Amino acid sequence: MQEGTGKWYGYCMVTNKKIILQTDPFDNNCPSRRALDLISDKWTSLIIYLLSDGPQRYTQLKRQIGGISQKMLTQTLRKLEEEGLVTRTVYPTAPPSVEYALTPLGETLLEPLVRLLEWAQTFGLQMRSPASEAV
Amino acid sequence: MQEGTGKWYGYCMVTNKKIILQTDPFDNNCPSRRALDLISDKWTSLIIYLLSDGPQRYTQLKRQIGGISQKMLTQTLRKLEEEGLVTRTVYPTAPPSVEYALTPLGETLLEPLVRLLEWAQTFGLQMRSPASEAV
DNA sequence: GCTTATAGTAACTATAAGAGAGTATCTATC
DNA sequence: GATAGATACTCTCTTATAGTTACTATAAGC
Known part of the structure; x- marks a missing residue:
């Protein structure tokens, strides 16, 4: 470099x-x-992964991502929408239903993200655990 | 999923x-x-990229990464050292010289990170610019 | 009429990041 | 011999970001 x-x-x-x-x-x-x-960003990659299966609703996403707050989910989804990686579709049903889906641009991000997750899975276990610090 | x-x-x-x-x-x-x-993390990937060329010193890294503070550079390097991705070698020269290098584990991270950077380069330009929000 | 579900927002607190000054050591310069 | 400069930080303070909790509107279901 x-x-x-x-x-x-x-x-x-x-x-x-x-x-x-x-x-x-x-x-x-x-x-x-x-x-x-x-x-x-702590949440973006996880959301993109989840949407790789197809459109998902707000609460569906929230349930699956352990530890995410409503605020952060909303905030991250809005950011992704702004950047053109995700679409937000509102169905004006009785309790409103909102569906989030990847755009074609968002789908291009899947490949590098999956690589990263594969790395995290394969090599993450070799990293020192936080427990060793506590001793 | x-x-x-x-x-x-x-x-x-x-x-x-x-x-x-x-x-x-x-x-x-x-x-x-x-x-x-x-x-x-905002800085980790950039540091790993820079170290792919070989060991680098603290100030060298700082100069190259636009906008990083000394605190964040130190903090991120220590975290990477703790996790076993980077080594820190101190040479007890007159003004002390510290060299940071990738471990074999750190090098395994290069491939997925380069993929991500390739994506950022290829598709990042398609994302909506912050200027469009300001209008 | 009370509860549940959805998809949030608002207000507040906690944590993390950034800015800037300060530190120790030696070298080089005036 | 005093002063400045380089390296690799640390410490403190301020600001920004993240997280927590409570609350809202609407309709269906019991």
Whole structure:
């Protein structure tokens, strides 16, 4: 990687090729940094995963994601909607029913996220546990 | 994905195969959730990327990551060290010199992270810009 | 008429992040 | 010999973000 040039490159371990990035994730105002910040969030990736199966309703999502608050679920969904990764459809039924679904753009995020989850599953167990700190 | 069973599965878009996850990222206490939380952090991925080139010193990292504070850099590096993804080597030279490097475990994280950055680069530009909100 | 469900909002508190000054050690400069 | 500069931090204070709890509107069901 180059320092101070604003242009970044690195090796892609998958294709074993050097990749050139036109955008600079180390710059706060770059779209790639914004995209990275969006998914560098405690809940975003989990929501995207859940929606990979098809549209889901608010309460359905809430039940599945352990520890998420209503506020954070709403906030994260609105952010994803704003960024164009998720659609929000309101059905004006008696108790209102709202369905969230991935947009085509949102679906493109699935592949890298699944890779990350595969990593978390395979290598997460090798990480030191918080218990070892407590001793 | 199944609801309420604690076991999660999904499709891997890369291999086009259904993947079974022995661990449950939707559970706060699961190692996979911990691994996910670790990288769902504003600075971790950028630091890991920078270290993919080889060991780097504290100030070198700071210079390259736009907008990171000393506190957050120290904090994130310590966390990565604790989790076993990064090593910290102190050389007792005149002004002390500290070198940070990826562990083999840290290197396994490079591949999924590069995928994510590739996504951020390719699709990040399609996301709605914050400017459109300001109108 | 009371309870339950949905999809939230509002107000408040707790935690985390960011800004900026300060620290120890040695080198180099004036 | 005093002063400044570099490295790799830490400490304190302020601000921002996340989390908690209570509350709302509407209709169905008992």
